[in-house]
């Protein structure tokens with residue numbers, strides 16, 4: 352019985368070596384044609400979700416920065432959020448219009464302005480608008496279960 356299991360494992364190993372999984376670090380160079388290479392890179396870059404993971408991280412970092420009134424840091428993250436959303440809609444053009452209408456041409460600019468003015472009350476007010484923009488766009492894009500607090 353034991354030797355049968357060993358034999359079975361050996362055969363499995365032998366045949367699994369011919370699957371699609373690369374164990375080498377130069378996986379991209381092993382893809383045959385240029386077209387397939389670009390497709391492989393495109394798949395790795397993914398779509399709007401990876402942009403939103405960054406946006407979510409920077410939103411939290413911005414919130415922390417506001418607590419300690421580090422407004423330069425908040426501006427830094429806010430501007431990276433813009434870059435990330437713009438890169439996101441280059442990958443997923445269907446998200447462009449909503450990104451601009453709900454956020455980039457709306458609460459983004461007002462919040463940015465409030466930060467440059469260093470007016471604490473105005474900053475708190477405009478940050479509220481930013482959060483509402485995030486959630487309004489999520490509702491519009493049918494991901495209303497993603498709630499930003």
Ligand code: HEC
Nearest residue numbers: 399400403404406407410446449450454485488492494499
């Ligand atoms: C285009 C309108 C739009 C705007 C504006 C927007 N989001 Fe999103 N967000 C989405 C969509 C669409 C998804 C789901 C992405 C997917 O599944 O491909 C998403 C997903 C997310 C996720 C989940 C990411 C994950 O997969 O873990 C977070 C976090 C997030 N958004 C945060 C934010 C924050 C914070 C803001 C405001 C600063 C914001 N979003 C503004 C459309 C938007």
